[in-house]
Amino acid sequence: MKRIMIAAPCSGSGKTCLTVALLRNLKKRGIKVFSVKSGPDYIDPLFHRTISGVDAYNLDSFFSDGKTNVNLLKADSAGKDFAVMEGVMGLFDGIGGVMEEGSSYLLAKETKTPVILVINAKGVGKTLAAQIAGMKMYDDGGLIRGVILNRVSEKYYDTLKACMEQETGIPVLGFLPERKDAKLSSRHLGLVTPDETVDLQRIVDTLSDEFERHVDLDSIIRIAEEAGELPATGEEEIYDASAGTEKRCVIAVSKDEAFQFLYEENLRMLRNSGAEIRFFSPLHDESIPNDADALILCGGYPELYVEKLCKNTSMKACIRKAFEDGMPVIAECGGFLYLHKQIGDLDGNFYEGVGIIDAECRYTPKSIRFGYIEIQEKNTNFLSPGDKIKGHEFHYYESSSNGNDCRAVKPFDGTVYECIHNRENSWIGFPHLYYPSNSDFAKAVIEKAVAYHNGRER
Numbered sequence: 235m236k237r238i239m240i241a242a243p244c245s246g247s248g249k250t251c252l253t254v255a256l257l258r259n260l261k262k263r264g265i266k267v268f269s270v271k272s273g274p275d276y277i278d279p280l281f282h283r284t285i286s287g288v289d290a291y292n293l294d295s296f297f298s299d300g301k302t303n304v305n306l307l308k309a310d311s312a313g314k315d316f317a318v319m320e321g322v323m324g325l326f327d328g329i330g331g332v333m334e335e336g337s338s339y340l341l342a343k344e345t346k347t348p349v350i351l352v353i354n355a356k357g358v359g360k361t362l363a364a365q366i367a368g369m370k371m372y373d374d375g376g377l378i379r380g381v382i383l384n385r386v387s388e389k390y391y392d393t394l395k396a397c398m399e400q401e402t403g404i405p406v407l408g409f410l411p412e413r414k415d416a417k418l419s420s421r422h423l424g425l426v427t428p429d430e431t432v433d434l435q436r437i438v439d440t441l442s443d444e445f446e447r448h449v450d451l452d453s454i455i456r457i458a459e460e461a462g463e464l465p466a467t468g469e470e471e472i473y474d475a476s477a478g479t480e481k482r483c484v485i486a487v488s489k490d491e492a493f494q495f496l497y498e499e500n501l502r503m504l505r506n507s508g509a510e511i512r513f514f515s516p517l518h519d520e521s522i523p524n525d526a527d528a529l530i531l532c533g534g535y536p537e538l539y540v541e542k543l544c545k546n547t548s549m550k551a552c553i554r555k556a557f558e559d560g561m562p563v564i565a566e567c568g569g570f571l572y573l574h575k576q577i578g579d580l581d582g583n584f585y586e587g588v589g590i591i592d593a594e595c596r597y598t599p600k601s602i603r604f605g606y607i608e609i610q611e612k613n614t615n616f617l618s619p620g621d622k623i624k625g626h627e628f629h630y631y632e633s634s635s636n637g638n639d640c641r642a643v644k645p646f647d648g649t650v651y652e653c654i655h656n657r658e659n660s661w662i663g664f665p666h667l668y669y670p671s672n673s674d675f676a677k678a679v680i681e682k683a684v685a686y687h688n689g690r691e692r
Contacts (some may be wrong), residue, residue, distance in 0.1 A: 235311050236458040237343050239272070239349045239377075240319030243365060247354045248384040250278050252410065253320040254438055255445035256454070257286035263451075266314045268620035270307065272338040273322030274606075274626045274666065276495035276533070280427055282320070285438045288326035289314070290500050293345075296329060296336035296606050296645070297624045297668040301467045304500060306670060307345055308464055316458060319347060326372055329606055330646035336606060339377070345464065348379040348457050355394060356385035356412060357553055362394065363401035370402060379457045380405050382449060385412040389450075408449030413440055427494065427535065482508030483683035486526035488534075490515035492543060493568055495533035500669040503676040509683065516572065517542060521552040527690075528562040528683035529553065531569025533666055537597065537631065541575050544585035553588050560689070562659040562682040563590075566666050571595045571631055571661060578631075591655065591662065603627045604650065607642040607665060616678040624671035627664050637663045659686070 236447060240253045253269065260267040268289040269282040274297070279290035291310045293303050298314035311317060321338030342349050351369065355362060362383075370378055386409050395406040445451075461468075485504060489496065493516060501511055512523045517539055522529060532554075536543055544550070553573075558564050565573055576594035577587040584594065608622040615622060627642075639656035642665065643649070654663035659682050669676045 235307075235317060235459045235461070235464060236315060236455070237307075237317035237319065237345070237347045238454060238458040239319040239321055239338065239347045240352055241325040241338050241342070242352050242354075243369065244324045248352050248410065250281055252352045252382060252384065252445070253318060253427070253440050254281055254285050255410075255441040255449075256451075257282060257288055257318055257453055258438065259445055260318070260455075261286060261288070262446075265316050265455075267309060267316040267318060270310060270317055270319040271322070272319055272341045272462065273336070274628075274668070275322060276497075277427055278320055279498075285434065292616050292668075294668065295334075295340040296661075297671045299570070301662055302670060303341060303344050303647045304464050305467055310498075311323055313358060315361060317347075319345075321349075323541045325349065325351070325369060327476065333646065335645075339373075339375075342377050343375045346461060347377070348375075349377045349460055350380040350382060350407065350454065350457070351378060352382045352384050353438040353662070354385055355383040355409070359394065360397055360401070361417070364397055366398060366402045366404060370404060378404060379460075380407045380453065382407050383409040385410070387411060388448070394473075405453065407453050408445075410441070410444050410448060413444065427491075465637060470503045480508065481510050483527040483680060483687050484512050484523065484525050485528045485530060485679070485683060486512050486514050486522045487530045488516050488532055488569060489513040490517045491534075492517050492536040492539040493534040493572075494530050495568065495666065497668060500667070500676070503669045503673060504679065507676055507680045509680055513594050516546065516549050516553075520546075520548040522549075522556060526561070527687040528554070528679060529556060529564070530679075531563070531565040531572060533567035533569060536572050539579075540579045540585055543572060544577065544587060550586075550588045554590060557660065558592050560659055561686055562679060563662065564679060565662040566625075567627075567664050568664055570633070574633065581631065591633070591635055593630050593633055595633045597633050598630055600630065602629055602632050603642075603664070606645055608645065609640050609642050609654065609665060609667075611640050611656055613656075615658065616661055616675050617672060618674050621672055621674060623667055623675050624670075625665040625667040627666070629664055633664070 270277045282290040307563040325339050334340050382598050391409045398406050450570050573590040574587045574595040576584045578596035610622045635691045637655035640654035642653050
């Protein structure tokens with residue numbers, strides 16, 4: 235499988251813009267490409283999928299070990315022959331910003347993926363050579379194979395290219411000029427989603443055209459071809475989407491403008507365990523699918539649509555009744571927010587939510603409990619005794635009732651806190667979970683859904 239990672243010295247260097255432009259131009263060549271985001275971010279894969287129409291996944295060197303990441307990458311590549319990975323933060327930035335675990339570089343090493351650096355060259359000259367040379371010194375796997383300069387003029391590019399290559403020995407493969415009319419906007423939780431981006435198609439067309447004119451795509455493809463085959467692990471088949479078992483249950487999963495933070499790896503694991511995934515919209519539909527055996531309310535930006543969500547009284551009543559009837563309910567972050575009795579919008583106005591959580595959830599001016607976590611149940615329910623599942627939190631809302639049925643531990647400093655409303659058939663709280671970090675969780679969801687289905691039929 236041909237593969238490449240687009241990484242950078244820091245956030246804001248232009249990784250997503252370059253990745254999307256690369257995906258678009260590979261598709262123009264007729265190459266069967268897909269994308270992978272390094273790290274837990276949901277929004278960058280949304281751009282990959284929305285703009286380039288390619289399958290998009292997440293791999294993370296904290297969530298999963300090297301062998302699992304290799305297996306997941308193989309599963310992701312089904313029917314494709316070229317993987318474009320987008321790094322997270324700076325190339326070497328892992329847990330706490332200083333550990334290798336969780337970094338893009340560790341993922342690149344685990345999957346033996348060549349790295350191309352995109353570097354913001356605006357307002358700097360030879361100092362770039364020092365930056366690149368420093369990163370090369372840290373590259374003990376010899377993975378950095380090229381550089382693309384961002385926000386540089388065509389006139390100055392030739393001068394910079396000659397200097398960079400002479401000083402570092404790393405080829406400079408092209409540049410993107412600064413285009414103030416072709417930027418992706420950000421907010422407190424990262425990029426504004428594709429649905430909210432004005433003139434998105436025009437922006438991507440502009441980036442793609444500039445890439446085609448100024449970047450050596452043939453050299454990028456050659457570097458990707460040198461990655462070689464991924465190593466055999468002996469466990470590939472358990473991750474293969476084609477290995478899914480016979481349908482055992484239907485799981486309704488929220489998916490619309492308000493709820494769109496989903497890991498494809500989670501959905502694939504549920505499908506492989508016997509679930510049929512049925513998407514529905516809490517914003518626009520009147521009820522969940524009538525044959526649903528379990529309900530997953532994923533994260534997103536429900537706070538941007540809180541008034542409309544809360545006015546959809548038929549949907550709220552349907553979800554509340556399903557919960558009261560014992561249907562398994564999994565809700566995380568934005569889905570957890572939606573289930574509160576009172577939900578505040580960004581201006582401090584409160585609305586009546588679903589009401590399963592008898593508490594209020596309000597916006598705060600700073601992020602709450604940001605970062606990676608490992609979660610362990612106090613009483614065995616979805617996990618085996620003593621087991622943990624990995625996830626992360628990143629939100630600006632706080633609840634007056636976060637739950638206390640689980641313990642979360644932050645891997646960097648060992649901070650411990652309580653979280654999650656974890657009852658017999660429900661797992662409801664702020665943390666986002668990555669199911670491949672503990673497959674027992676997905677299996678438990680399926681078993682509870684099957685039991686609910688069988689009980690309903692009797």
